[in-house]
Amino acid sequence: METKKSLFSRLPIVAQLKKSMGLQRGMLIAGIVMTGLFLLTAALAPLLSPYGPTQRFNETQAPPSSAHLWGTTAGGYDVFSRTIWGTQTAVLVIVVAVALSIFIGVILGLLSGYIGGWLDRILVVLADAIYAFPTLLLAMVMSIAISKGQSNLWSGIFSAAISITVVFIPQYFRVIRAETIRLKAEPFVESAIVVGASSVRIMARHIYKNATRTLPLIFTLNASEAILTLAGLGFLGFGIEPSSAAEWGYDLNHAQSDAASGIWWTGVFPGAAIVLTVLGLTLLGESMNDLNDPRLRGRKRAGKKNGRKKNKELVDA
Amino acid sequence: MSRSTHTAAPQGEAAPRPVLDVDNLKVTFATDSGDVFAVKDVSFTVAPGEIVAIVGESGSGKTVTAKTILGLLPETAQSSGAVVISGNDVISVSPHQLRQIRGRDVAMVFQEPSTALNPVYTVGWQIAEGLRAHRPEGKRVGRKEARGLAIDALRKVGIPEPEKRVDYYPHQFSGGQKQRVVIAAALALNPGLIVADEPTTALDVTVQAEILELLRDLRDQYGTSIVLITHNMGVVADLADRVVVMFQGDVVEEASSEVLFAAPREEYTQKLLAAVPHLGRNSASAGFTERAFQDKEVLVRATDLEIEYPGRLGSPAFRAVDKVSFTISAGEVFGLVGESGSGKTTIGRAIAGLNRTTGGSLQVLGYEMRDYKERTFRPYRKDIGFVFQDPAASFNPHLTIGECVAEPLLIHTDMPRPAVTKKVEELLESVQLPRAYAKRFPHELSGGQRQRASLARGLALKPKLLIADEPTSALDVSVQAKVLELFRDIQAELGFAALFISHDLAVVDILAEWVGVLLKGKMVEQGIGSQIMGDPQDIYTKRLLASLPVPNPAEQAERRAVHQALLAAK
Numbered sequence: 001m002e003t004k005k006s007l008f009s010r011l012p013i014v015a016q017l018k019k020s021m022g023l024q025r026g027m028l029i030a031g032i033v034m035t036g037l038f039l040l041t042a043a044l045a046p047l048l049s050p051y052g053p054t055q056r057f058n059e060t061q062a063p064p065s066s067a068h069l070w071g072t073t074a075g076g077y078d079v080f081s082r083t084i085w086g087t088q089t090a091v092l093v094i095v096v097a098v099a100l101s102i103f104i105g106v107i108l109g110l111l112s113g114y115i116g117g118w119l120d121r122i123l124v125v126l127a128d129a130i131y132a133f134p135t136l137l138l139a140m141v142m143s144i145a146i147s148k149g150q151s152n153l154w155s156g157i158f159s160a161a162i163s164i165t166v167v168f169i170p171q172y173f174r175v176i177r178a179e180t181i182r183l184k185a186e187p188f189v190e191s192a193i194v195v196g197a198s199s200v201r202i203m204a205r206h207i208y209k210n211a212t213r214t215l216p217l218i219f220t221l222n223a224s225e226a227i228l229t230l231a232g233l234g235f236l237g238f239g240i241e242p243s244s245a246a247e248w249g250y251d252l253n254h255a256q257s258d259a260a261s262g263i264w265w266t267g268v269f270p271g272a273a274i275v276l277t278v279l280g281l282t283l284l285g286e287s288m289n290d291l292n293d294p295r296l297r298g299r300k301r302a303g304k305k306n307g308r309k310k311n312k313e314l315v316d317a
Numbered sequence: 318m319s320r321s322t323h324t325a326a327p328q329g330e331a332a333p334r335p336v337l338d339v340d341n342l343k344v345t346f347a348t349d350s351g352d353v354f355a356v357k358d359v360s361f362t363v364a365p366g367e368i369v370a371i372v373g374e375s376g377s378g379k380t381v382t383a384k385t386i387l388g389l390l391p392e393t394a395q396s397s398g399a400v401v402i403s404g405n406d407v408i409s410v411s412p413h414q415l416r417q418i419r420g421r422d423v424a425m426v427f428q429e430p431s432t433a434l435n436p437v438y439t440v441g442w443q444i445a446e447g448l449r450a451h452r453p454e455g456k457r458v459g460r461k462e463a464r465g466l467a468i469d470a471l472r473k474v475g476i477p478e479p480e481k482r483v484d485y486y487p488h489q490f491s492g493g494q495k496q497r498v499v500i501a502a503a504l505a506l507n508p509g510l511i512v513a514d515e516p517t518t519a520l521d522v523t524v525q526a527e528i529l530e531l532l533r534d535l536r537d538q539y540g541t542s543i544v545l546i547t548h549n550m551g552v553v554a555d556l557a558d559r560v561v562v563m564f565q566g567d568v569v570e571e572a573s574s575e576v577l578f579a580a581p582r583e584e585y586t587q588k589l590l591a592a593v594p595h596l597g598r599n600s601a602s603a604g605f606t607e608r609a610f611q612d613k614e615v616l617v618r619a620t621d622l623e624i625e626y627p628g629r630l631g632s633p634a635f636r637a638v639d640k641v642s643f644t645i646s647a648g649e650v651f652g653l654v655g656e657s658g659s660g661k662t663t664i665g666r667a668i669a670g671l672n673r674t675t676g677g678s679l680q681v682l683g684y685e686m687r688d689y690k691e692r693t694f695r696p697y698r699k700d701i702g703f704v705f706q707d708p709a710a711s712f713n714p715h716l717t718i719g720e721c722v723a724e725p726l727l728i729h730t731d732m733p734r735p736a737v738t739k740k741v742e743e744l745l746e747s748v749q750l751p752r753a754y755a756k757r758f759p760h761e762l763s764g765g766q767r768q769r770a771s772l773a774r775g776l777a778l779k780p781k782l783l784i785a786d787e788p789t790s791a792l793d794v795s796v797q798a799k800v801l802e803l804f805r806d807i808q809a810e811l812g813f814a815a816l817f818i819s820h821d822l823a824v825v826d827i828l829a830e831w832v833g834v835l836l837k838g839k840m841v842e843q844g845i846g847s848q849i850m851g852d853p854q855d856i857y858t859k860r861l862l863a864s865l866p867v868p869n870p871a872e873q874a875e876r877r878a879v880h881q882a883l884l885a886a887k
Binding site for chain 1: 711
C-alpha cells in the first residue's frame, strides 16, 4: 500500500500538484480541469451529442433552438454535435501525432547524440532544414502527399497526424540529442564504459531514462500546438473532409462568410472549443514546467506554522 | 525579533567595538519536505583586525552563516536573531540600506574566482563597479578616478603591472590572479570586514599558499577583519586567530586557534582534527629503502607516453602528458600527485581507455593502447576497476545501488540472477555497507557511502588493477579518513595494484608505496613515498610540499618561513 501510494504521488501531474501553491496551483488546476473536460467530452461524445458528426439537416443556418442547441451551419450540420465530436478527432490526432514523433524523435536523438560523427551531422542538418520550413506549409505539403484528396476518418486523421509528426520530430530529436550529449560526459556513463558495457546497453539503460525526463512537459505543450496545426490545416482546406469526421478548423473556415451576415453561432462555438482546449493544455504544460524547476517554484515562507517540520540537515554550497 | 539596539551596549572593559556581532542567529529554509533548520543558534563576534575561521563539514551551516552576513540568502529562507555590522542589523535593514552596507562595510570573496568575475568586462571596470555604486563622499566617481582607484586596488593585492593589467579581461589571468582580482574588488571601498567563503578551495596548493599570504598581509597592513569559511584545517591553522567550529547548524566550540589545535575540548572537534591527514604521519612506505613489488609482473608500462588534445582551428594541440615513463607492478599502489592541469587525470583515463594516447607507448595488461579499439580492449576491461572522483555523479540516478554494482557482473560473466544478487550483497558487506542498501537509490546514500559502493563496483570482478581518480576529494575529512582506511584494508586483503590519483600529498602518502609527481605533463620526480615526502629532490616538489598547510599553528608557522625562504631563493 505504502509503495503504491508513493508511486501514485510520483506520477507526473500528481507530483506537481502536490508541490504547487498559490497562483501556480490555481493555474495548474485550471489546466487540469480544462484538459480533463476536453478528454471527457471526447470519450463521451456519442452520449453527449444529440446527432452524429456527419449528419445533415434541411434547416441550414438555423439559429439556436431546442432541436439544434447551437444552431446549424450553411451545410446543414448541427453545430453542437460537430463541436463535441470535434474533440474526439482532436484527441486522436494528438495521440497519433505525438506518439509517432516521440518514438522516432527519441530514437534518432539517442543515436545521433551518442554515436555522433557524420550520422549526427546529417541528422542535425536535416532537422534544421525541417525546422527552418514554415510549419503549416510543411504540414500542407505532407497532407497533400499522404492523402491525395482521399478523406475517410482514419486516413484523414493519419494524414493530419503524420504531417504534424514531421514538424514535431525535430523538436524531440533536438531535446533528446542535447540531453544525450550532456549525459555522455557524465561520470556514470563513463563508468559504464569502463565496466565494458556495449553502446546499445549504455543508450538503453543509462541514457534513455535520464534523457526523457522532460518529455511530459514537451508533450503537453506540443499537444496544444498539434491542435492548432490541425485547426490550421482544416481552416486552409487541407484537413479532414466534413463528410468523414467533425473538425473545428473546417467549421471555422466555413463560418467566415456567415460572420459578416450576423450568423455568429457557426463560428463562436468551434472557435471557443479551440481556444479553451489550447489554453487548458498550455496552462497544464507551462505550470508543470515551472513546478519542475526549483528556481521557478513558489514556496510557503519558512518559519510559519505549516505542518511537518523535518529537522533535516541542509547540504550547503 | 531582531534587536537593533544591541550594538550600543558596551563590550566589557577596553574591548574595541566588534566589527561583526552575530547574536542568536537562526536560519530556516522552506523546502518541499517541510522546513529545514540550516542554522540553529549561532553567536560570535569579530574584533577589528581579527581573522575568525568558521569551520565545519558540509551541512554544518557555515556557508549559510556567511551568506546571512551579506544578506544574500534566497527568498525561501527565514532568519531571526541579529547580525550587526558597524551598527546596522543586516537582518532587519531595508534593501536600500543593505545595498549601502555591502561593499562599504562588508565585502565578500567567493569560492570560485572564475565564476565570480563577469567575463565580458575588464577587471578594472569590475573593481570600479563598487565605487560607482557607492559614490564615496556623495560625489560621482569619474572615469579617470575610478581607474586610478582600481589600479591602486590591483597593486595592493600584488598584481604585477597594474596600469596595464587593469584593462585585461578575466580570462587573461590565471586562477590565483583571478582570486587576487576578486579580493581587490572586495577591497576597493576599504571595508572593515571581508567574508571569504572557501577562498582557496578551488585553487592549487601552491596558489593557495600565495592567497593565504595575501590575506594575512591585508590584515597586517590595513587592519581588515576577515571571516574565513573553510573546511580545510590546514588553512585554519595557517591564517586564523580564532576558530568557530560548527556542526549541524550549531556552534560546537569556539577557541583561539592555538588552543583549539593543541587541546580541543569537544569530542566532535577532537574527531574532526584526528581525521585530517597529516603529512609525514601514517606513511604507507615508512622505512622502505627500495621499491616494493619489483619482482612482480608489470601491469602498466608507460614509455615516453604523450597525450595531446587537438587544438582549435589554427591553434596548436595541447600536450597534456609529455614523455612520461613509469611502471605499475602487480600489488603495488602507485600514487600520482600533481596540481590541476598537470595531466594526472589524463593518464588515469588513458589507462582505462577513456582517452587516446598520441605518442610513445602505454601497455596496459599487455595491451598496447596506441592501437586502441573499443572492441578488442573490452575483454581486458574486466581486469580494470575505476573509482571516480564524484560519487554522486558516477551512479546512474535511475538504477539502484545493487543494479549499479551488479552491472560488471552481468556484462562479463554469465552468472544466474540469484548468484549475482548474492555476490552484490557480499561486495557491499566487504565495503562495510549493509546488504539492504542494494535496494536503495544513489541519492538515498551519503557521499561516503556512495564512494564505498563505487569501490564495490570497481572491485566486483576482482580486477588486477584499480584506478582511483581523486576518490576522496569530494568528501568531508572525517568521511575521507574512513574511506581511505577502507581502501587500505581492502587493498591489503585483495592485493590488487592501484593507480591512486590525488592532488593531496598527505592522502597519497597514506596509501601509496611509490609516488610520482607531475608538473605540466612532465614527471618531475618519482620514488618511494616516504622519501619523496621527507627529502624531495626536485625544486617543484619542494615547493609543493612546503606550500601544503599542516593542521598545527606552531608547526605551520615554521613551514611558512621555510616556504618563503624557498620562494625567495628562486
